[in-house]
Amino acid sequence: LIQVEDDRTGLSVETLKRALADNLFYLQGKFPAIATKNDCYMALAYTIRDRLLQRWLNTFQTYLNCDNRVVCYLSAEYLLGPHLGNNLINLGLWEPVQQAVEESGLSLDELIDIEEEPGLGNGGLGRLAACFMDSLATLEIPAIGYGIRYEFGIFDQEIKDGWQVEITDKWLQLGNPWEIARPESAVLVKLGGHTEPYTDDQGNYRVRWIAGSLVKGIPYDTPILGYKVSTANNLRLWKSEAAESFDFQRFNVGDYYGAVQDKMSSENLTKVLYPNDEQIQGKELRLAQQYFFVSCSLQDMIRIHLSDNPTLENFHEHFAVQMNDTHPSIAVAELMRLLVDEHHYEWQRAWAITEATFGFTNHTLLPEALEKWSLPLFGEMLPRHLEIIYEINQRFLDQVRMKYPNDGDRLARLSIIDEAGEKSVRMAYLATVGSHAINGVAALHSQLVKETILKDFYELWPEKFSNKTNGVTPRRWMVLSNPRLSNLISSRIGDGWIKNLDELKQLEPFADLAGFRQDWCKVKREVKQDLARYIHTRTDLVVNPDSLFDVQVKRIHEYKRQHLNILHVIHLYLQIKNNPNLDVTPRTFIYGGKAAPGYFTAKLIIKLINSVADVVNNDPTIGDRLKVIFLPDYNVKFGQRVYPAADLSEQISTAGKEASGTGNMKFSMNGALTIGTLDGANIEIREEVGAENFFLFGLTTPEVEKTLAEGYQPWEYYNNNANLKAVVDLINSGFFSHGDTALFRPLMDSLLGQDPYLVFADFQAYVDCQNQVGEAYKDQENWARMAILNVARMGKFSSDRTIREYAEDIWAIKPVVIELED
Ligand code: 26M
The missing domain is CATH 3.40.50.2000 (Glycogen Phosphorylase B;)
Known part of the structure; x- marks a missing residue:
């Protein structure tokens, strides 16, 4: 008896290949010689959709009848x-589909990347x-x-x-x-x-x-x-x-x-x-x-x-x-x-x-x-x-x-x-x-x-x-976005963590094993190399994968304080300019985020970051020590590339302003350490990973309120802090704007005037904390140890945990198993 698999549901590599060719012909109206990459993507997407339809209909039917x-x-x-990559993971079809795609002369990564x-x-x-x-x-x-x-x-x-x-x-x-x-x-x-x-x-x-x-x-x-x-x-x-x-x-x-x-x-x-x-x-x-x-x-x-x-x-x-x-x-x-x-x-x-x-x-x-x-x-x-x-x-x-x-x-x-x-x-x-x-x-x-x-x-x-408390899905934010790290983790503790993130706890003892730390650093290095290559193709900039990748990606907003971050970059730049032989930890600062079209100050912050990047990246005295990258069009796709490659996660909102943050969780789950304020979910992340594995700085919420109530005077910070004064003066001198002293004036005036986000009040604490980060990074062994402990202790921040809490406390709802008879 010869068993022939149905072209629309069969899961063998042969059937998948046939389905791909079939969909390309009958749905896209193309044969391989004239098919575009997008045609191939569409053919693959329909191939996968065919294989999930039964689940979808069964789910619907089951809910109606219970x-x-x-x-x-x-x-x-x-x-x-x-959707494509995520659906492959959730269906457990990554391997056969990858093989079928490759045997059809295509690359799965490339097809996944085509999806809008x-x-x-x-x-x-x-x-x-x-x-x-x-x-x-x-x-x-x-x-x-x-x-x-x-x-x-x-x-x-x-x-x-x-x-x-x-x-x-x-x-x-x-x-x-x-x-x-x-x-x-x-x-x-x-x-x-x-x-x-x-x-x-x-x-x-x-x-x-x-x-x-x-x-x-x-x-x-x-x-x-x-x-x-x-x-x-x-x-x-x-x-x-x-x-x-x-x-x-x-x-x-x-x-x-x-x-x-x-x-x-x-x-x-x-x-x-x-x-x-x-x-x-x-x-x-x-x-x-x-x-x-x-x-x-x-x-x-x-x-x-x-x-x-x-x-x-x-x-x-x-x-x-x-x-x-x-x-x-x-x-x-x-x-x-x-x-x-x-x-x-x-x-x-x-x-x-x-x-x-x-x-x-x-x-x-x-x-x-x-x-x-x-x-x-x-x-x-x-x-x-x-x-x-x-x-x-x-x-x-x-x-x-x-x-x-x-x-x-x-x-x-x-x-x-x-x-x-x-x-x-x-x-x-x-x-x-x-x-x-x-x-x-x-x-x-x-x-x-x-x-x-x-x-x-x-x-x-x-x-x-x-x-x-919010959470994020480890399927997209670990398994799909960071297969190298996920495979390393699964090789030691199995893959139960993907559904039960608390199992990451089992990684803790591995933090003390030199061999595991080495494997860990190797993976990190490869992932950073991937991002470096991507940055090169997008911006033509060459970044050093051994530098500390210091990343802030999120919507641009004054309360999130991307400007505090860039002030620190300028401070570092000045330090090196004033002392060209300074032994600083080489860093690559990576920014991404969109400003609301009508939000002038946020747009000016983007302009400032790009202007600083222009100067710093092209200054020969700086060399490889500082690079500043603003990656345009930050979105989910780019998030999937950047979280895995980060060493340092910037979570520096004014205390009390960021309701939770969820990027903070994605970074930490992928082994970045956090520099952050006591705001939103940062507080709980720090509690979980341990204060010794988290770089904390800045005013607390009550201190923020008190400072504002007492009549915050940014001028005083400017006048009393030579570092801060030097940075602000440099911007105002037109140094980053081809001599245009008016360009960044509105931003500087608001920081000096009545800034409700207390950038200047937190400046020195931030700089000091960043210095600790730079020092800590020099000890790669210990950095890896801290990174491993971060990942091992992030179980709480799976959105599975969050949804379980909603289901029990608010919705009073129970799971219903969907049967999929063969
Ligand atoms: C509107 C006008 C002017 C300035 C700001 C806004 C505005 C700010 C936040 C409008 C809506 C906002 O909130 C919606 C939102 O996206 N909140 C985010 O929700 C996430 C998921 O819970 C949290 O992690 C973020 O901290 C929170 O900012």
């Missing part, structure tokens, strides 16, 4: 990064959502991710003459093999118009919303695989289109151009991701995006629920809905509207269901980032929701009044409607009132949430508040 709760993650952003990454997020918040989807699937937790299918994701960054230039991200232009459109599951979303009271047949008072316009939401589904399990959860992203019925009306009365106009504005809704760190308040389109994806998602859940339940009475037993920051917080009012207006539930019953359904995660305390929508704008677009929010607020404030009689100040402080100045809806308050659980993303941050922005709510409901 009584388990499903978690719905609502996020305006998913920063997924490329879906950059549907700004930074930490969107990447966290992606790590969570990976962990949910790996833990076999029933989950749906809901979001927006932006046609243009986060912009591509180019550097021209040292300045950031933004380019549209056309990630879909060559097609997306990972998604399947489901137009049959489209839903309609109303916008604008007005409301009308009416009395129904039974004499009940009701309200109907007569929309001004209607948009159609089309779901696009992408499978999210778990690691070596059969679960493939669904990520459902919504695209807006014109609702035909509306257009046809216009068309029928002869207004063809009007109809086309409507169609275009409907399609605009999901065109572009807003780059955050920018004032988005008052941007109508942004509120429309938020409402659109929330309404689509809740309607989708209700449809799923009613497919095997008679009523929505038990909706909350079926779905746990988590709001990723306030971006989806309109969901509280929308679920109330659907329950009360459309399904005729009594207010109290609807409210109980709503509260039991939602959880809310806060990701920032920065006042400029807290979402508020002005009442006129809000009422114009969502008239019914505004009424519902008034009602929610009134009932809520009645409750407060009962508990705290005669406390008008407290009522004003707690009100969902901000009555001071331009009246607005405070979205964090709406999310808090409508949720049974509210959490921050690191221990310090969760504490600050309770003490600052949600203090009065915490007093009211202390039991609703908890901490869920």
Whole structure:
């Protein structure tokens, strides 16, 4: 008997090769001689997609037919990064596919590198959502991710003459093999118009919303695989289109151009991701995006629920809905509207269901980032929701009044409607009132949430508040991005750590073995060599792989203090210039990150880094001792190259400002040591890896607050610190700007004037700490020892741990095993 494997599911090398050729011919319409690299990538991607479809469908079927709760993650952003490599790892198909690809005359690494990454997020918040989807699937937790299918994701960054230039991200232009459109599951979303009271047949008072316009939401589904399990959860992203019925009306009365106009504005809704760190308040389109994806998602859940339940009475037993920051917080009012207006539930019953359904995660305390929508704008677009929010607020404030009689100040402080100045809806308050659980993303941050922005709510409901320290997925951030290190680790302790990161603890004793340290350093050297080669191809710069790779990659923002970092570089440069024979540890400073297009100071920081790089890299007295690289277009793909190669991780935000950070975890997991402040998750990382394996500096959160309260005087630091003065004077002299003394003036003036991020206050402590780093690096044996201990003790920071905590404490949800019969 000859057994022939199915071309679409077979896993042998021969079958994989046949499938590749087949897909190239029938899907791309090419034969090998005329195929582009992208054609080959597409053929491979479809080959892999074929092999995961059964899991995806089985997962879907299993969830429909079981009584388990499903978690719905609502996020305006998913920063997924490329799928292909990750899916190969999670399917356990790396080796046979690599062989099949090579025997077909192609290179797997090259094909993986061709994939355009879906950059549907700004930074930490969107990447966290992606790590969570990976962990949910790996833990076999029933989950749906809901979001927006932006046609243009986060912009591509180019550097021209040292300045950031933004380019549209056309990630879909060559097609997306990972998604399947489901137009049959489209839903309609109303916008604008007005409301009308009416009395129904039974004499009940009701309200109907007569929309001004209607948009159609089309779901696009992408499978999210778990690691070596059969679960493939669904990520459902919504695209807006014109609702035909509306257009046809216009068309029928002869207004063809009007109809086309409507169609275009409907399609605009999901065109572009807003780059955050920018004032988005008052941007109508942004509120429309938020409402659109929330309404689509809740309607989708209700449809799923009613497919095997008679009523929505038990909706909350079926779905746990988590709001990723306030971006989806309109969901509280929308679920109330659907329950009360459309399904005729009594207010109290609807409210109980709503509260039991939602959880809310806060990701920032920065006042400029807290979402508020002005009442006129809000009422114009969502008239019914505004009424519902008034009602929610009134009932809520009645409750407060009962508990705290005669406390008008407290009522004003707690009100969902901000009555001071331009009246607005405070979205964090709406999310808090409508949720049974509210959490921050690191221990310090969760504490600050309770003490600052949600203090009065915490007093009211202390039991609703908890901490869920962030984590990252070790599949993408170790196995995929750092195969050399992963293989070394697995060669000693097996590969159980990939699913149970706490097993990395077993590496601890190896830190004391000289032989292991040697292997460790060899791997590090190779990985750094890889990055050096990549930097060379991208920038033409030659970097020394034996120098200390000192890396800061993240969005550019004053609170993250990339300028503190570059001030230190200039300080080192001056030291060498003043003493050309100085024995400093050779360093390569690597920066990456995007500035919000409208954030002038952040853009000027990029210009400063590039200007310093120009001078330092071309100064012969410096030679190999200092190199400064700004790698353009930092994204997930580049993150995967840079975390493994770093020796030093820069986590230097002003204490109290970085909610958690997740890059800090990726670095440390890959054996970089951290120089950092007591901020966000740095605090917990230091606790885990040991204070002796972490370079700590800077003011603490209470010290920051005290310094600011007492009237911070940056001038005093400048005047009293010769090192700092020399650095600032050099910048102001035009040394890095071809004599232009005005160029960096705005940045220097803000540092000298009223800098709320206390750069000068932390400068000397940072320089001193960096000197310790430089000294420590000279002892390579001990450095390797510290690096190994960092990796061995990072178990806590797997997003698997984070998701387990959410599942137990907030969602009350259990795993469901997916069967994959042969
Ligand atoms: C908006 C306007 C002006 C300036 C800044 C903003 C802004 C800042 C932060 C808007 C949104 C912001 O927060 C969202 C966010 O991405 N937060 C990040 O979430 C990560 C995942 O929890 C954390 O690791 C990061 O510390 C946190 O910054």
